[in-house]
Amino acid sequence: MSISIPTSTQPGADYDLSLIIMKVESNGNSQAIRFEPQTYLNFAPNANELSLIDAIGRCNVCDFNTARVIFSTSFGRYQLMGFNIYSLGYSETIFDFVDDIAAQNSIFAKFLRQNGIDETWDMLKNDPEKLLKFASVYNGPGNPQAYVTAMQNAARSLNL
Numbered sequence: 001m002s003i004s005i006p007t008s009t010q011p012g013a014d015y016d017l018s019l020i021i022m023k024v025e026s027n028g029n030s031q032a033i034r035f036e037p038q039t040y041l042n043f044a045p046n047a048n049e050l051s052l053i054d055a056i057g058r059c060n061v062c063d064f065n066t067a068r069v070i071f072s073t074s075f076g077r078y079q080l081m082g083f084n085i086y087s088l089g090y091s092e093t094i095f096d097f098v099d100d101i102a103a104q105n106s107i108f109a110k111f112l113r114q115n116g117i118d119e120t121w122d123m124l125k126n127d128p129e130k131l132l133k134f135a136s137v138y139n140g141p142g143n144p145q146a147y148v149t150a151m152q153n154a155a156r157s158l159n160l
Contacts, residue, residue, distance in 0.1 A: 013109035016121035016160045018078075021108070021138070023154035024147070025079035031098045033075055039083075040072035049083070056086050060093050070094050076104040084111055121160060125152075 026032035045053065049071075057067040070082040076098055085097060088110045097103055112118070115137050124131045128148075135147035 013105065013112055014120040016155075016158075017119075017124070018105070018108065019158055020121060020151050020154045020160065022077045023158060024150045025074075026077045028077055030077045030101050030104060032077065032079060033073060033098070034079060035069070035073045036081065037072075039081065040068065043068060043072065052083060052086055055091075056082065059086065059091055077101070078104060078108045078111075080104070080107055080111060088114065121155065125155065 022028045043049075053064060053067045053071055056062075056070050057064060060067065060070060062070070071086075072082065074081050075085065075094060082094065085094070085107055088107050090097060090103065090107055092100075092103075097107075117134060117137060119127075119130055119134065124134055131148050131151070132144050135144035135151065139147040
């Protein structure tokens with residue numbers, strides 16, 4: 001499977017960085033789905049999360065428990081978490097999301113902007129501290145160094 005995104009990337013999404021994240025997360029598979037059991041098991045909702053679960057339920061015409069599974073699953077070429085997809089304004093079904101590459105690119109760019117990530121791959125690869133911070137923000141604090149290594153390996157395989 002080749003990895004590509006439209007030549008007109010969304011504002012806030014560096015092309016090379018987008019390619020690397022797609023390679024690491026899904027090998028470019030826009031229909032990739034990964035349930036994250038720790039997110040599901042650690043779910044202790046506050047009012048904002050309950051409101052988000054309600055919105056997920058409305059968009060997907062599903063009950064609370066199914067919405068909670070969507071909330072706790074990552075989707076698409078960038079493996080964005082359901083809670084991020086819907087908190088960033090997506091309002092269609094999750095099935096529509098995995099079928100819509102433009103929506104995936106748009107939500108990815110919004111996620112980067114919301115989290116203050118505006119570095120390019122060239123900037124990140126030359127600054128180990130910024131690269132580690134990016135990995136921690138994008139993939140969570142669990143093992144950012146392993147994510148950095150995966151990004152570096154993906155960049156090499158893509159000749160970036």
